[in-house]
Amino acid sequence: MNISVLGTGSVGQALSVRLAGLGHQVFMGTRNVADSLQKTQPDNWGNPAIGTWAKEHTEVELLSFKEAVEKGNDLIVFALNGKAVFECLDAVGEAALNGKVLLDISNPLDFGQGFPPSLFVSNTDSLGEQIQNKYPGLKVVKTLNTMSNPVMVNPHILQGDHSVFVSGNDAEAKATATRLLNSFGWEDRNIIDLGDITTARGTEMVLPLWVRLYGKLQTPFFNFHVNTAKAQ
Amino acid sequence: MNISVLGTGSVGQALSVRLAGLGHQVFMGTRNVADSLQKTQPDNWGNPAIGTWAKEHTEVELLSFKEAVEKGNDLIVFALNGKAVFECLDAVGEAALNGKVLLDISNPLDFGQGFPPSLFVSNTDSLGEQIQNKYPGLKVVKTLNTMSNPVMVNPHILQGDHSVFVSGNDAEAKATATRLLNSFGWEDRNIIDLGDITTARGTEMVLPLWVRLYGKLQTPFFNFHVNTAKAQ
Numbered sequence: 001m002n003i004s005v006l007g008t009g010s011v012g013q014a015l016s017v018r019l020a021g022l023g024h025q026v027f028m029g030t031r032n033v034a035d036s037l038q039k040t041q042p043d044n045w046g047n048p049a050i051g052t053w054a055k056e057h058t059e060v061e062l063l064s065f066k067e068a069v070e071k072g073n074d075l076i077v078f079a080l081n082g083k084a085v086f087e088c089l090d091a092v093g094e095a096a097l098n099g100k101v102l103l104d105i106s107n108p109l110d111f112g113q114g115f116p117p118s119l120f121v122s123n124t125d126s127l128g129e130q131i132q133n134k135y136p137g138l139k140v141v142k143t144l145n146t147m148s149n150p151v152m153v154n155p156h157i158l159q160g161d162h163s164v165f166v167s168g169n170d171a172e173a174k175a176t177a178t179r180l181l182n183s184f185g186w187e188d189r190n191i192i193d194l195g196d197i198t199t200a201r202g203t204e205m206v207l208p209l210w211v212r213l214y215g216k217l218q219t220p221f222f223n224f225h226v227n228t229a230k231a232q
Numbered sequence: 233m234n235i236s237v238l239g240t241g242s243v244g245q246a247l248s249v250r251l252a253g254l255g256h257q258v259f260m261g262t263r264n265v266a267d268s269l270q271k272t273q274p275d276n277w278g279n280p281a282i283g284t285w286a287k288e289h290t291e292v293e294l295l296s297f298k299e300a301v302e303k304g305n306d307l308i309v310f311a312l313n314g315k316a317v318f319e320c321l322d323a324v325g326e327a328a329l330n331g332k333v334l335l336d337i338s339n340p341l342d343f344g345q346g347f348p349p350s351l352f353v354s355n356t357d358s359l360g361e362q363i364q365n366k367y368p369g370l371k372v373v374k375t376l377n378t379m380s381n382p383v384m385v386n387p388h389i390l391q392g393d394h395s396v397f398v399s400g401n402d403a404e405a406k407a408t409a410t411r412l413l414n415s416f417g418w419e420d421r422n423i424i425d426l427g428d429i430t431t432a433r434g435t436e437m438v439l440p441l442w443v444r445l446y447g448k449l450q451t452p453f454f455n456f457h458v459n460t461a462k463a464q
Contacts, residue, residue: 122355158463192448209435
């Protein structure tokens with residue numbers, strides 16, 4: 001597929017490398033390509049800056065948000081900070097978004113009061129719903145937002161079963177998302193279709209527990225498993 | 233121990249039976265004993281009304297909230313609907329609560345808009361914190377609120393590992409809670425101490441996912457497991 005990945009941080013980088021490795025054509029979207037290419041300072045966790053990364057990953061084409069979606073139009077992956085969602089999608093524009101499938105893997109994290117973050121949308125609304133409501137022609141599928149990016153793209157990094165959730169209004173778009181999850185290594189038994197996009201409220205609201213577990217466990221290498229196995 | 237269980241619904245009943253079976257003296261608290269004894273209509277899920285249940289469980293003494301805490305003062309289990317928390321604890325009174333350990337297993341569920349419920353406290357606050365803040369002399373431990381009551385009191389009803397979270401400010405109170413969890417069948421490796429009572433925000437905010445999984449799976453026999461096992 002021709003896939004656009006919107007976002008140049010560690011999540012966008014991990015997704016882009018994995019998708020390119022699976023043989024997809026990947027177009028990474030950023031606010032301003034020239035600015036991005038000048039960034040060489042690694043982030044606080046030692047992830048390479050996009051300028052450094054782009055030189056090492058010439059299999060991924062770095063473009064503006066709008067150009068990336070125009071070329072990578074079989075599937076759009078929204079991999080930016082949740083706060084940037086409308087700045088980014090408004091820059092792409094409704095015409096380019098209509099009819100497309102968008103995987104929303106972001107969370108409405110608000111770090112305004114430091115760590116642990118709260119959520120800037122929650123409880124009676126979600127970021128997934130806000131995207132779907134603003135762009136009714138877009139087929140939004142919320143998924144992968146309940147884990148760190150190394151686990152997203154390679155679930156076998158953890159041993160045993162663990163779960164990934166899928167929320168969305170369009171059955172075909174969810175089937176596309178599920179095939180992509182399968183290609184990352186997610187087995188069908190661990191993919192839980194929760195229902196329509198309003199169920200994204202449930203998965204986004206897991207983040208306050210996720211961030212506290214991250215603080216406690218001091219590693220991003222964990223995930224939730226929904227254990228349904230009754231004793232015999 | 234002498235244990236008070238505040239609440240006469242299916243959660244209070246399950247906890248009381250389990251605790252009495254483990255040899256504890258259990259005192260169940262209710263608003264009005266005479267009114268409770270007259271209730272004989274099972275609930276929507278077929279659980280017996282408290283009037284019927286009390287006749288069959290004479291090992292558990294049914295008392296007012298205040299009397300139950302006065303007699304069951306080694307440990308208080310708050311097992312009512314989250315909405316009733318201050319009506320109940322105010323009826324007990326600060327003098328009787330001071331210095332006691334309270335297990336808060338409730339959730340701030342708001343069914344005002346039907347199913348699935350939203351939360352009436354969340355994100356920047358939690359019910360666990362509200363209880364702790366209103367009664368600073370009480371040692372609040374939030375735990376067991378992320379699962380159904382059959383799983384709470386008998387984790388081996390599910391096969392394999394699954395997790396229970398503990399939040400609270402008092403280390404000794406958390407140790408008491410942990411020993412009680414052990415006696416229910418929870419292994420130490422599956423008991424996760426998240427930290428102080430503010431971490432209850434994380435576990436209470438899991439409920440919106442829990443209720444959607446309950447809708448999807450059509451069974452309360454499931455629980456979350458935090459899978460931390462890295463592949464070798």
